[in-house]
Amino acid sequence: MRCPQTVLLLLGTLSCWHPSSAQGEKYPTATDIRWSSINLKTILDWSPKPTNYTYTVLIRGKYFKDWKKKCIFTTDTTCDVSDLMKDPKDTYDVRIVSEIRSPDGIEESPYAEGPSFTPYEETIIGKPVIRNFTLNKELNTLTVLIRDTPTPYRFSNNTPKTVRDFFPNDFTYTLFYRKASSTGKKQQSSDTNEIVIKTDKGEDYCFYVQASVPSRKVNRMSQNSDELCTSSDAGGFDIIVLVAVGIGVALIVFIIVLSVILCKRKNRKNEEKSKEEEALNAA
Structure with a gap:
Protein backbone atom coordinates (compact mmCIF):
# COMPACT_ATOMS: atom_id res chain seq x y z
CA MET A 1 0.00 0.00 0.00
CA ARG A 2 1.22 3.49 -0.82
CA CYS A 3 -1.06 5.33 1.60
CA PRO A 4 1.59 5.89 4.29
CA GLN A 5 3.94 7.43 1.72
CA THR A 6 1.18 9.69 0.47
CA VAL A 7 0.38 10.85 4.01
CA LEU A 8 4.04 11.59 4.72
CA LEU A 9 4.34 13.56 1.48
CA LEU A 10 1.26 15.59 2.37
CA LEU A 11 2.58 16.36 5.86
CA GLY A 12 5.91 17.46 4.41
CA THR A 13 4.15 19.82 2.03
CA LEU A 14 2.10 21.36 4.85
CA SER A 15 5.20 21.88 6.99
CA CYS A 16 6.66 24.08 4.24
CA TRP A 17 3.45 26.07 3.80
CA HIS A 18 3.65 29.75 4.80
CA PRO A 19 0.70 32.14 5.12
CA SER A 20 2.29 34.73 2.82
CA SER A 21 2.64 32.25 -0.02
CA ALA A 22 -0.70 30.50 0.38
CA GLN A 23 -2.59 30.76 -2.87
CA GLY A 24 -0.08 33.40 -4.00
CA GLU A 25 -1.35 35.89 -1.40
CA LYS A 26 -0.08 39.43 -1.97
CA TYR A 27 -0.42 42.32 0.45
CA PRO A 28 -1.66 45.77 -0.62
CA THR A 29 1.07 48.07 -1.85
CA ALA A 30 1.55 51.66 -0.71
CA THR A 31 -0.32 54.42 -2.50
CA ASP A 32 -0.21 58.22 -2.47
CA ILE A 33 3.53 58.26 -1.66
CA ARG A 34 4.49 61.85 -0.78
CA TRP A 35 7.73 63.66 0.08
CA SER A 36 7.72 66.55 2.54
CA SER A 37 10.95 68.36 3.31
CA ILE A 38 11.62 71.53 5.31
CA ASN A 39 15.18 72.73 5.94
CA LEU A 40 16.43 69.34 4.62
CA LYS A 41 14.49 67.34 7.19
CA THR A 42 12.76 64.92 4.84
CA ILE A 43 9.71 62.78 5.62
CA LEU A 44 7.90 60.18 3.53
CA ASP A 45 4.14 59.64 3.92
CA TRP A 46 1.88 57.11 2.23
CA SER A 47 -1.33 55.08 2.51
CA PRO A 48 -3.02 52.80 3.53
CA LYS A 49 -2.61 51.83 7.18
CA PRO A 50 -1.47 48.16 7.26
CA THR A 51 -3.56 45.47 8.97
CA ASN A 52 -1.89 42.05 8.85
CA TYR A 53 1.39 43.14 7.24
CA THR A 54 4.15 45.77 7.60
CA TYR A 55 6.11 48.22 5.47
CA THR A 56 9.83 48.70 4.86
CA VAL A 57 11.17 51.82 3.11
CA LEU A 58 14.00 51.52 0.57
CA ILE A 59 16.02 54.56 -0.56
CA ARG A 60 18.55 54.70 -3.39
CA GLY A 61 20.57 57.63 -4.70
CA LYS A 62 22.56 58.07 -7.89
CA TYR A 63 25.78 58.13 -5.85
CA PHE A 64 25.03 54.87 -4.03
CA LYS A 65 23.44 52.16 -6.13
CA ASP A 66 22.37 49.78 -3.38
CA TRP A 67 18.97 50.18 -1.80
CA LYS A 68 19.19 51.25 1.85
CA LYS A 69 16.50 50.24 4.30
CA LYS A 70 14.68 52.52 6.71
CA CYS A 71 11.69 52.05 9.03
CA ILE A 72 11.97 48.27 8.74
CA PHE A 73 8.78 46.26 9.43
CA THR A 74 6.93 49.42 10.44
CA THR A 75 3.19 49.64 10.91
CA ASP A 76 3.31 53.43 10.52
CA THR A 77 2.68 55.25 7.26
CA THR A 78 5.36 57.90 7.78
CA CYS A 79 9.15 57.64 7.85
CA ASP A 80 11.96 60.15 8.45
CA VAL A 81 14.60 59.40 5.81
CA SER A 82 16.82 62.45 6.40
CA ASP A 83 19.83 60.40 7.53
CA LEU A 84 19.90 58.56 4.18
CA MET A 85 19.92 61.80 2.16
CA LYS A 86 23.09 63.54 3.32
CA ASP A 87 23.97 64.80 -0.16
CA PRO A 88 21.21 67.29 -1.00
CA LYS A 89 22.25 67.51 -4.66
CA ASP A 90 21.71 63.79 -5.21
CA THR A 91 18.39 62.55 -6.62
CA TYR A 92 16.77 59.80 -4.58
CA ASP A 93 14.40 57.00 -5.56
CA VAL A 94 12.03 55.30 -3.12
CA ARG A 95 10.35 51.94 -2.82
CA ILE A 96 7.93 50.96 -0.09
CA VAL A 97 7.75 47.20 0.41
CA SER A 98 4.66 45.45 1.82
CA GLU A 99 5.73 42.37 3.77
CA ILE A 100 5.42 40.23 6.87
CA ARG A 101 8.18 39.01 9.15
CA SER A 102 9.10 35.89 7.20
CA PRO A 103 11.58 33.49 8.87
CA ASP A 104 13.01 32.34 5.54
CA GLY A 105 12.86 35.66 3.67
CA ILE A 106 12.69 33.80 0.35
CA GLU A 107 9.37 35.12 -0.90
CA GLU A 108 9.68 38.33 -2.92
CA SER A 109 7.37 40.93 -1.41
CA PRO A 110 5.35 43.40 -3.46
CA TYR A 111 6.39 47.04 -3.44
CA ALA A 112 5.35 50.43 -4.75
CA GLU A 113 7.64 53.09 -6.19
CA GLY A 114 7.24 56.76 -5.39
CA PRO A 115 8.42 59.89 -7.21
CA SER A 116 12.11 60.82 -7.20
CA PHE A 117 13.26 63.64 -4.94
CA THR A 118 16.19 66.08 -5.04
CA PRO A 119 16.51 67.93 -1.71
CA TYR A 120 18.66 70.76 -3.09
CA GLU A 121 15.92 71.76 -5.51
CA GLU A 122 12.81 70.75 -3.58
CA THR A 123 13.26 71.14 0.18
CA ILE A 124 11.27 74.10 1.48
CA ILE A 125 13.27 76.86 3.15
CA GLY A 126 11.66 77.36 6.54
CA LYS A 127 10.56 80.61 8.12
CA PRO A 128 13.67 82.51 9.30
CA GLY A 235 7.70 100.14 24.81
CA GLY A 236 8.19 96.94 26.74
CA PHE A 237 10.76 98.65 28.93
CA ASP A 238 8.39 101.55 29.60
CA ILE A 239 5.68 99.11 30.67
CA ILE A 240 8.08 97.37 33.05
CA VAL A 241 9.11 100.72 34.53
CA LEU A 242 5.48 101.78 34.97
CA VAL A 243 4.60 98.50 36.67
CA ALA A 244 7.62 98.78 38.96
CA VAL A 245 6.74 102.38 39.86
CA GLY A 246 3.12 101.38 40.48
CA ILE A 247 4.16 98.55 42.79
CA GLY A 248 6.57 100.86 44.61
CA VAL A 249 3.90 103.53 45.13
CA ALA A 250 1.38 100.94 46.33
CA LEU A 251 3.94 99.56 48.79
CA ILE A 252 4.69 103.03 50.16
CA VAL A 253 0.98 103.78 50.56
CA PHE A 254 0.47 100.44 52.33
CA ILE A 255 3.33 101.17 54.76
CA ILE A 256 1.95 104.65 55.50
CA VAL A 257 -1.58 103.37 56.08
CA LEU A 258 -0.31 100.53 58.29
CA SER A 259 1.82 102.96 60.29
CA VAL A 260 -1.17 105.28 60.83
CA ILE A 261 -3.37 102.38 61.97
CA LEU A 262 -0.74 101.07 64.39
CA CYS A 263 -0.12 104.57 65.70
CA LYS A 264 -3.84 105.15 66.34
CA ARG A 265 -4.13 101.82 68.15
CA LYS A 266 -1.18 102.68 70.34
CA ASN A 267 -2.63 106.11 71.17
CA ARG A 268 -6.02 104.54 71.96
CA LYS A 269 -4.41 102.05 74.35
CA ASN A 270 -2.47 104.84 76.05
CA GLU A 271 -5.66 106.88 76.47
CA GLU A 272 -7.52 103.91 77.96
CA LYS A 273 -4.65 103.22 80.33
CA SER A 274 -4.59 106.88 81.45
CA LYS A 275 -8.33 106.84 82.11
CA GLU A 276 -8.01 103.67 84.20
CA GLU A 277 -5.21 105.21 86.26
CA GLU A 278 -7.26 108.40 86.81
CA ALA A 279 -10.24 106.33 87.93
CA LEU A 280 -8.10 104.43 90.44
CA ASN A 281 -6.57 107.61 91.80
CA ALA A 282 -10.02 109.16 92.21
CA ALA A 283 -11.19 106.10 94.15
Whole structure:
Protein backbone atom coordinates (compact mmCIF):
# COMPACT_ATOMS: atom_id res chain seq x y z
CA MET A 1 0.00 0.00 0.00
CA ARG A 2 1.22 3.49 -0.82
CA CYS A 3 -1.06 5.33 1.60
CA PRO A 4 1.59 5.89 4.29
CA GLN A 5 3.94 7.43 1.72
CA THR A 6 1.18 9.69 0.47
CA VAL A 7 0.38 10.85 4.01
CA LEU A 8 4.04 11.59 4.72
CA LEU A 9 4.34 13.56 1.48
CA LEU A 10 1.26 15.59 2.37
CA LEU A 11 2.58 16.36 5.86
CA GLY A 12 5.91 17.46 4.41
CA THR A 13 4.15 19.82 2.03
CA LEU A 14 2.10 21.36 4.85
CA SER A 15 5.20 21.88 6.99
CA CYS A 16 6.66 24.08 4.24
CA TRP A 17 3.45 26.07 3.80
CA HIS A 18 3.65 29.75 4.80
CA PRO A 19 0.70 32.14 5.12
CA SER A 20 2.29 34.73 2.82
CA SER A 21 2.64 32.25 -0.02
CA ALA A 22 -0.70 30.50 0.38
CA GLN A 23 -2.59 30.76 -2.87
CA GLY A 24 -0.08 33.40 -4.00
CA GLU A 25 -1.35 35.89 -1.40
CA LYS A 26 -0.08 39.43 -1.97
CA TYR A 27 -0.42 42.32 0.45
CA PRO A 28 -1.66 45.77 -0.62
CA THR A 29 1.07 48.07 -1.85
CA ALA A 30 1.55 51.66 -0.71
CA THR A 31 -0.32 54.42 -2.50
CA ASP A 32 -0.21 58.22 -2.47
CA ILE A 33 3.53 58.26 -1.66
CA ARG A 34 4.49 61.85 -0.78
CA TRP A 35 7.73 63.66 0.08
CA SER A 36 7.72 66.55 2.54
CA SER A 37 10.95 68.36 3.31
CA ILE A 38 11.62 71.53 5.31
CA ASN A 39 15.18 72.73 5.94
CA LEU A 40 16.43 69.34 4.62
CA LYS A 41 14.49 67.34 7.19
CA THR A 42 12.76 64.92 4.84
CA ILE A 43 9.71 62.78 5.62
CA LEU A 44 7.90 60.18 3.53
CA ASP A 45 4.14 59.64 3.92
CA TRP A 46 1.88 57.11 2.23
CA SER A 47 -1.33 55.08 2.51
CA PRO A 48 -3.02 52.80 3.53
CA LYS A 49 -2.61 51.83 7.18
CA PRO A 50 -1.47 48.16 7.26
CA THR A 51 -3.56 45.47 8.97
CA ASN A 52 -1.89 42.05 8.85
CA TYR A 53 1.39 43.14 7.24
CA THR A 54 4.15 45.77 7.60
CA TYR A 55 6.11 48.22 5.47
CA THR A 56 9.83 48.70 4.86
CA VAL A 57 11.17 51.82 3.11
CA LEU A 58 14.00 51.52 0.57
CA ILE A 59 16.02 54.56 -0.56
CA ARG A 60 18.55 54.70 -3.39
CA GLY A 61 20.57 57.63 -4.70
CA LYS A 62 22.56 58.07 -7.89
CA TYR A 63 25.78 58.13 -5.85
CA PHE A 64 25.03 54.87 -4.03
CA LYS A 65 23.44 52.16 -6.13
CA ASP A 66 22.37 49.78 -3.38
CA TRP A 67 18.97 50.18 -1.80
CA LYS A 68 19.19 51.25 1.85
CA LYS A 69 16.50 50.24 4.30
CA LYS A 70 14.68 52.52 6.71
CA CYS A 71 11.69 52.05 9.03
CA ILE A 72 11.97 48.27 8.74
CA PHE A 73 8.78 46.26 9.43
CA THR A 74 6.93 49.42 10.44
CA THR A 75 3.19 49.64 10.91
CA ASP A 76 3.31 53.43 10.52
CA THR A 77 2.68 55.25 7.26
CA THR A 78 5.36 57.90 7.78
CA CYS A 79 9.15 57.64 7.85
CA ASP A 80 11.96 60.15 8.45
CA VAL A 81 14.60 59.40 5.81
CA SER A 82 16.82 62.45 6.40
CA ASP A 83 19.83 60.40 7.53
CA LEU A 84 19.90 58.56 4.18
CA MET A 85 19.92 61.80 2.16
CA LYS A 86 23.09 63.54 3.32
CA ASP A 87 23.97 64.80 -0.16
CA PRO A 88 21.21 67.29 -1.00
CA LYS A 89 22.25 67.51 -4.66
CA ASP A 90 21.71 63.79 -5.21
CA THR A 91 18.39 62.55 -6.62
CA TYR A 92 16.77 59.80 -4.58
CA ASP A 93 14.40 57.00 -5.56
CA VAL A 94 12.03 55.30 -3.12
CA ARG A 95 10.35 51.94 -2.82
CA ILE A 96 7.93 50.96 -0.09
CA VAL A 97 7.75 47.20 0.41
CA SER A 98 4.66 45.45 1.82
CA GLU A 99 5.73 42.37 3.77
CA ILE A 100 5.42 40.23 6.87
CA ARG A 101 8.18 39.01 9.15
CA SER A 102 9.10 35.89 7.20
CA PRO A 103 11.58 33.49 8.87
CA ASP A 104 13.01 32.34 5.54
CA GLY A 105 12.86 35.66 3.67
CA ILE A 106 12.69 33.80 0.35
CA GLU A 107 9.37 35.12 -0.90
CA GLU A 108 9.68 38.33 -2.92
CA SER A 109 7.37 40.93 -1.41
CA PRO A 110 5.35 43.40 -3.46
CA TYR A 111 6.39 47.04 -3.44
CA ALA A 112 5.35 50.43 -4.75
CA GLU A 113 7.64 53.09 -6.19
CA GLY A 114 7.24 56.76 -5.39
CA PRO A 115 8.42 59.89 -7.21
CA SER A 116 12.11 60.82 -7.20
CA PHE A 117 13.26 63.64 -4.94
CA THR A 118 16.19 66.08 -5.04
CA PRO A 119 16.51 67.93 -1.71
CA TYR A 120 18.66 70.76 -3.09
CA GLU A 121 15.92 71.76 -5.51
CA GLU A 122 12.81 70.75 -3.58
CA THR A 123 13.26 71.14 0.18
CA ILE A 124 11.27 74.10 1.48
CA ILE A 125 13.27 76.86 3.15
CA GLY A 126 11.66 77.36 6.54
CA LYS A 127 10.56 80.61 8.12
CA PRO A 128 13.67 82.51 9.30
CA VAL A 129 14.04 83.83 12.83
CA ILE A 130 15.53 87.20 13.77
CA ARG A 131 17.94 86.54 16.64
CA ASN A 132 18.37 90.16 17.73
CA PHE A 133 18.74 93.70 16.45
CA THR A 134 20.46 96.92 17.51
CA LEU A 135 19.36 100.46 16.68
CA ASN A 136 22.39 102.72 17.05
CA LYS A 137 21.08 106.27 17.41
CA GLU A 138 24.58 107.79 17.34
CA LEU A 139 25.66 106.10 14.10
CA ASN A 140 22.12 106.08 12.67
CA THR A 141 22.26 102.38 11.81
CA LEU A 142 20.06 99.35 12.38
CA THR A 143 21.86 96.00 12.63
CA VAL A 144 19.75 92.85 12.27
CA LEU A 145 21.18 89.41 13.11
CA ILE A 146 19.37 86.36 11.70
CA ARG A 147 19.58 82.88 13.22
CA ASP A 148 20.91 80.36 10.69
CA THR A 149 18.43 77.47 10.77
CA PRO A 150 19.96 74.10 11.76
CA THR A 151 19.41 70.93 9.72
CA PRO A 152 19.40 67.27 10.89
CA TYR A 153 23.05 66.95 9.79
CA ARG A 154 26.30 67.63 11.67
CA PHE A 155 29.95 68.37 10.93
CA SER A 156 32.70 65.98 12.03
CA ASN A 157 33.11 68.03 15.24
CA ASN A 158 29.40 67.40 16.00
CA THR A 159 28.30 70.99 15.46
CA PRO A 160 25.04 71.25 13.50
CA LYS A 161 25.08 72.14 9.83
CA THR A 162 22.77 74.99 8.93
CA VAL A 163 20.70 75.44 5.81
CA ARG A 164 23.13 78.13 4.63
CA ASP A 165 26.01 75.63 4.94
CA PHE A 166 24.34 73.47 2.27
CA PHE A 167 23.83 76.47 -0.05
CA PRO A 168 27.19 78.27 0.47
CA ASN A 169 27.08 80.37 -2.70
CA ASP A 170 23.38 80.25 -3.35
CA PHE A 171 21.63 81.55 -0.24
CA THR A 172 20.46 85.07 0.55
CA TYR A 173 18.70 86.88 3.37
CA THR A 174 16.63 89.92 2.45
CA LEU A 175 15.56 92.51 5.01
CA PHE A 176 12.31 94.36 4.25
CA TYR A 177 12.00 97.50 6.36
CA ARG A 178 9.99 100.69 6.72
CA LYS A 179 9.71 103.64 9.04
CA ALA A 180 7.24 102.90 11.82
CA SER A 181 5.30 106.00 10.80
CA SER A 182 5.16 105.02 7.11
CA THR A 183 3.98 102.23 4.81
CA GLY A 184 6.73 102.75 2.23
CA LYS A 185 8.92 99.63 2.20
CA LYS A 186 12.58 99.20 1.26
CA GLN A 187 14.80 96.13 1.13
CA GLN A 188 18.42 95.11 1.46
CA SER A 189 19.98 91.68 0.85
CA SER A 190 23.05 89.93 2.21
CA ASP A 191 24.91 86.63 1.74
CA THR A 192 25.64 86.62 5.48
CA ASN A 193 23.26 86.43 8.43
CA GLU A 194 23.92 90.07 9.41
CA ILE A 195 22.30 93.03 7.66
CA VAL A 196 23.09 96.68 8.43
CA ILE A 197 21.02 99.59 7.10
CA LYS A 198 21.25 103.35 7.47
CA THR A 199 18.46 104.99 9.46
CA ASP A 200 17.09 108.50 9.83
CA LYS A 201 17.66 110.25 13.13
CA GLY A 202 14.78 109.96 15.58
CA GLU A 203 12.90 107.39 13.51
CA ASP A 204 11.73 103.95 14.63
CA TYR A 205 11.63 101.08 12.12
CA CYS A 206 9.62 97.92 11.53
CA PHE A 207 11.14 95.04 9.57
CA TYR A 208 11.05 91.34 8.68
CA VAL A 209 13.36 88.89 6.90
CA GLN A 210 12.97 86.45 4.03
CA ALA A 211 15.45 83.74 2.97
CA SER A 212 15.90 82.67 -0.64
CA VAL A 213 17.83 80.32 -2.94
CA PRO A 214 18.28 82.52 -6.06
CA SER A 215 19.14 79.69 -8.47
CA ARG A 216 15.83 77.91 -7.97
CA LYS A 217 12.91 78.11 -10.34
CA VAL A 218 10.38 77.00 -7.70
CA ASN A 219 10.36 77.28 -3.91
CA ARG A 220 12.85 80.15 -4.16
CA MET A 221 11.57 82.14 -1.19
CA SER A 222 10.85 81.22 2.40
CA GLN A 223 7.94 82.48 4.42
CA ASN A 224 8.39 85.90 6.00
CA SER A 225 9.77 86.04 9.52
CA ASP A 226 7.73 87.70 12.25
CA GLU A 227 7.79 91.48 11.93
CA LEU A 228 9.63 93.36 14.66
CA CYS A 229 9.83 97.07 15.45
CA THR A 230 12.62 99.02 17.11
CA SER A 231 10.07 100.71 19.37
CA SER A 232 8.76 97.40 20.75
CA ASP A 233 11.65 96.89 23.16
CA ALA A 234 11.43 100.47 24.38
CA GLY A 235 7.70 100.14 24.81
CA GLY A 236 8.19 96.94 26.74
CA PHE A 237 10.76 98.65 28.93
CA ASP A 238 8.39 101.55 29.60
CA ILE A 239 5.68 99.11 30.67
CA ILE A 240 8.08 97.37 33.05
CA VAL A 241 9.11 100.72 34.53
CA LEU A 242 5.48 101.78 34.97
CA VAL A 243 4.60 98.50 36.67
CA ALA A 244 7.62 98.78 38.96
CA VAL A 245 6.74 102.38 39.86
CA GLY A 246 3.12 101.38 40.48
CA ILE A 247 4.16 98.55 42.79
CA GLY A 248 6.57 100.86 44.61
CA VAL A 249 3.90 103.53 45.13
CA ALA A 250 1.38 100.94 46.33
CA LEU A 251 3.94 99.56 48.79
CA ILE A 252 4.69 103.03 50.16
CA VAL A 253 0.98 103.78 50.56
CA PHE A 254 0.47 100.44 52.33
CA ILE A 255 3.33 101.17 54.76
CA ILE A 256 1.95 104.65 55.50
CA VAL A 257 -1.58 103.37 56.08
CA LEU A 258 -0.31 100.53 58.29
CA SER A 259 1.82 102.96 60.29
CA VAL A 260 -1.17 105.28 60.83
CA ILE A 261 -3.37 102.38 61.97
CA LEU A 262 -0.74 101.07 64.39
CA CYS A 263 -0.12 104.57 65.70
CA LYS A 264 -3.84 105.15 66.34
CA ARG A 265 -4.13 101.82 68.15
CA LYS A 266 -1.18 102.68 70.34
CA ASN A 267 -2.63 106.11 71.17
CA ARG A 268 -6.02 104.54 71.96
CA LYS A 269 -4.41 102.05 74.35
CA ASN A 270 -2.47 104.84 76.05
CA GLU A 271 -5.66 106.88 76.47
CA GLU A 272 -7.52 103.91 77.96
CA LYS A 273 -4.65 103.22 80.33
CA SER A 274 -4.59 106.88 81.45
CA LYS A 275 -8.33 106.84 82.11
CA GLU A 276 -8.01 103.67 84.20
CA GLU A 277 -5.21 105.21 86.26
CA GLU A 278 -7.26 108.40 86.81
CA ALA A 279 -10.24 106.33 87.93
CA LEU A 280 -8.10 104.43 90.44
CA ASN A 281 -6.57 107.61 91.80
CA ALA A 282 -10.02 109.16 92.21
CA ALA A 283 -11.19 106.10 94.15
